[in-house]
Amino acid sequence: MAELTLVEAVNDALHTELARDENVLVLGEDVGRAGGVFRATAGLLDRFGADRCVDTPLAEAGILGAAVGLCMAGWRPVCEMQYDAFSYPCLDQLITHVGRYHWRTGGRMQFPITIRMPYGGGVRAPELHDDSPETYYVHTPGIKVAIPSTPADAKGLLAAAIRDPDPVVIFEPKFVYRTARGEVPEGEHVVPLGRARIAREGSDVTLLAYGAMVPVCERAAEELAGDASCEVVDIRSLRPLDEEAILASVAKTGRVVIVHEAPRTVGFGAELAALIAEQAIFDLQGPVLRVTGFDVPYPYWTIEDSYVPSVARVTQAVRKLL
Amino acid sequence: MTESELLELYRRMVLLRTYDERSVVYHRQGRIGTYAMFWNHEAIQAGATFALGDDDWIFPSYRESAIGLLRGMPAEMILQWWRGHPSGWWNPADWNVASIAVPIATHVPHAAGLAWGKKLRGEHVVAMAFFGDGATSEGAFHEGVNFAAVMNAPAVFVCNNNQWAISTPIEAQTRAETLADKAVGYGIPGVRVDGLDVLAVYEAAREAVDRARAGGGPTLIEAVHYRAAPHGTADDPRAYIDLARVEAERAHECVGRFEGVLREAGLLTDELVASMRKDAEDLMRAGITTAEAEAPPDPELVFAHAYVDPPPNLRNG
Numbered sequence: 001m002a003e004l005t006l007v008e009a010v011n012d013a014l015h016t017e018l019a020r021d022e023n024v025l026v027l028g029e030d031v032g033r034a035g036g037v038f039r040a041t042a043g044l045l046d047r048f049g050a051d052r053c054v055d056t057p058l059a060e061a062g063i064l065g066a067a068v069g070l071c072m073a074g075w076r077p078v079c080e081m082q083y084d085a086f087s088y089p090c091l092d093q094l095i096t097h098v099g100r101y102h103w104r105t106g107g108r109m110q111f112p113i114t115i116r117m118p119y120g121g122g123v124r125a126p127e128l129h130d131d132s133p134e135t136y137y138v139h140t141p142g143i144k145v146a147i148p149s150t151p152a153d154a155k156g157l158l159a160a161a162i163r164d165p166d167p168v169v170i171f172e173p174k175f176v177y178r179t180a181r182g183e184v185p186e187g188e189h190v191v192p193l194g195r196a197r198i199a200r201e202g203s204d205v206t207l208l209a210y211g212a213m214v215p216v217c218e219r220a221a222e223e224l225a226g227d228a229s230c231e232v233v234d235i236r237s238l239r240p241l242d243e244e245a246i247l248a249s250v251a252k253t254g255r256v257v258i259v260h261e262a263p264r265t266v267g268f269g270a271e272l273a274a275l276i277a278e279q280a281i282f283d284l285q286g287p288v289l290r291v292t293g294f295d296v297p298y299p300y301w302t303i304e305d306s307y308v309p310s311v312a313r314v315t316q317a318v319r320k321l322l
Numbered sequence: 323m324t325e326s327e328l329l330e331l332y333r334r335m336v337l338l339r340t341y342d343e344r345s346v347v348y349h350r351q352g353r354i355g356t357y358a359m360f361w362n363h364e365a366i367q368a369g370a371t372f373a374l375g376d377d378d379w380i381f382p383s384y385r386e387s388a389i390g391l392l393r394g395m396p397a398e399m400i401l402q403w404w405r406g407h408p409s410g411w412w413n414p415a416d417w418n419v420a421s422i423a424v425p426i427a428t429h430v431p432h433a434a435g436l437a438w439g440k441k442l443r444g445e446h447v448v449a450m451a452f453f454g455d456g457a458t459s460e461g462a463f464h465e466g467v468n469f470a471a472v473m474n475a476p477a478v479f480v481c482n483n484n485q486w487a488i489s490t491p492i493e494a495q496t497r498a499e500t501l502a503d504k505a506v507g508y509g510i511p512g513v514r515v516d517g518l519d520v521l522a523v524y525e526a527a528r529e530a531v532d533r534a535r536a537g538g539g540p541t542l543i544e545a546v547h548y549r550a551a552p553h554g555t556a557d558d559p560r561a562y563i564d565l566a567r568v569e570a571e572r573a574h575e576c577v578g579r580f581e582g583v584l585r586e587a588g589l590l591t592d593e594l595v596a597s598m599r600k601d602a603e604d605l606m607r608a609g610i611t612t613a614e615a616e617a618p619p620d621p622e623l624v625f626a627h628a629y630v631d632p633p634p635n636l637r638n639g
Binding site (some may be wrong): 073092096105164165 | 379408411412413414415416420421425428429430431432433434435436437438439440442443445449461462465466468469472626627628629630631633634635
């Protein structure tokens with residue numbers, strides 16, 4: 001075990017997987033010479049060469065479109081989108097091809113593409129460096145989506161994505177890129193997609209979250225400790241979704257607060273709330289509440305703390321249910 | 323080119339022409355769905371691909387839906403694609419023909435990626451992508467061609483400039499004098515050819531393919547002609563097109579033009595023409611018969627192949 005930050009764990013996963021499988025290559029903007037704007041790809045160029053860690057033109061649709069062709073040539077491409085909101089041009093390729101091509105070939109050709117990108121607020125940069133676009137991706141058939149909240153999961157989920165036969169998108173919570181530190185297994189480490197993690201056990205209220213909202217929920221649970229026992233479920237994998245773990249926690253507590261940074265309307269929280277309504281309505285002691293971003297453009301960073309769900313907003317929601 | 327190569331090239335044009343004309347009839351008979359014809363585009367499709375080897379890849383748009391015929395793909399497979407039957411979903415690796423791209427220009431980066439990816443593996447494979455004049459206005463065209471150019475990928479981009487994107491004429495599509503000029507912006511050669519002259523298309527493609535294979539990077543070929551048929555079976559061009567011009571264009575269509583050249587050279591006889599047409603017609607007749615005899619698709623296929631390893635809740639609806 002080594003103690004790493006979340007972004008160091010991402011880097012560790014890339015080094016490990018490129019060394020393990022010579023068909024894996026990394027492509028993206030500034031991933032080579034610069035080692036990535038967050039240093040997630042540091043050292044790959046020197047270790048694996050310019051053919052396997054490729055600085056591309058500044059073209060997100062070109063990166064993902066080229067990745068489709070790379071798969072046809074037998075590669076397993078790992079595409080970096082430099083920032084959440086800069087990934088939007090790649091949605092054209094994602095929706096029209098990446099999510100459909102395996103289906104289009106009658107299941108005969110595989111497209112094991114990994115797309116990874118930093119997401120969410122907290123970098124104090126101009127607009128469009130802070131979005132939480134996971135819903136666009138999860139809504140696309142043919143795509144899988146995972147979001148780690150700890151360094152160990154950042155490594156393990158990325159490794160799982162790279163080894164997965166389907167296209168997988170990994171959103172990395174940049175808010176905790178360097179503040180989340182933790183033990184990370186050395187060498188090969190895989191966290192299977194589709195399994196949630198109980199980040200904190202509790203019996204009164206279930207807090208459902210992923211990414212940078214997991215530590216927010218953990219702090220809220222800590223604050224509430226005298227009044228309520230909160231269980232924090234780290235969803236980790238949005239598709240495939242660990243319905244069993246979510247429903248088991250709801251059955252235990254009967255109260256649910258869902259927390260995400262993304263805007264509220266049709267956010268992933270709506271999907272979770274619908275799942276609970278359909279399958280656990282009789283377990284509930286109160287309404288399913290959501291604490292989310294608002295249906296507005298992500299604000300300028302001087303006032304972003306008023307947008308991102310805070311510990312105070314989470315504890316307030318929990319208190320409504322008690 | 324040898325005499326037999328010239329005759330083979332002509333045979334391919336006849337095959338494509340027959341496929342296209344029969345498909346329009348099949349559509350009218352309700353035997354295939356909406357169909358995008360490529361009548362008078364045969365010189366571009368047969369000419370450009372004649373420069374490829376079997377290991378080279380073709381990335382067709384819907385306008386080149388039947389281009390797999392030139393690789394030996396059964397007619398019924400392509401007919402089933404237009405019939406909405408999943409047996410028309412082929413494995414691109416079986417034919418080195420990518421799936422038919424329905425969205426405009428988004429397959430251009432795929433060709434760039436395949437060509438680049440093969441090059442990284444030390445294989446000398448060329449990727450050839452087909453798209454129309456309207457596609458050159460799309461971002462994906464720009465990103466794909468630029469990507470290929472920067473990676474020095476062995477790709478050939480064939481722009482079928484039939485001067486219409488459904489009802490939008492070329493002058494409303496671009497202010498560039500020619501689409502081949504766009505190559506300058508990518509630092510690659512751009513060539514403009516007569517899209518009705520199969521030998522001119524072949525010659526341009528051969529040069530481009532040779533250059534690509536030798537490590538000289540991509541080429542943009544603009545094959546110019548004029549759309550002499552509707553965009554598709556659901557389109558009525560009388561609302562926007564000059565019908566007199568269409569008639570004039572049809573009078574010097576590309577298959578007849580090449581046939582004239584070959585007859586003049588004494589290579590083509592009435593018997594040979596008749597036998598090539600008959601072979602193509604037989605192929606189509608057998609193709610549609612086979613397609614129609616196939617069992618309708620199992621509704622279970624709704625859930626098949628969305629994923630290699632599907633999420634457990636895929637059937638929740």
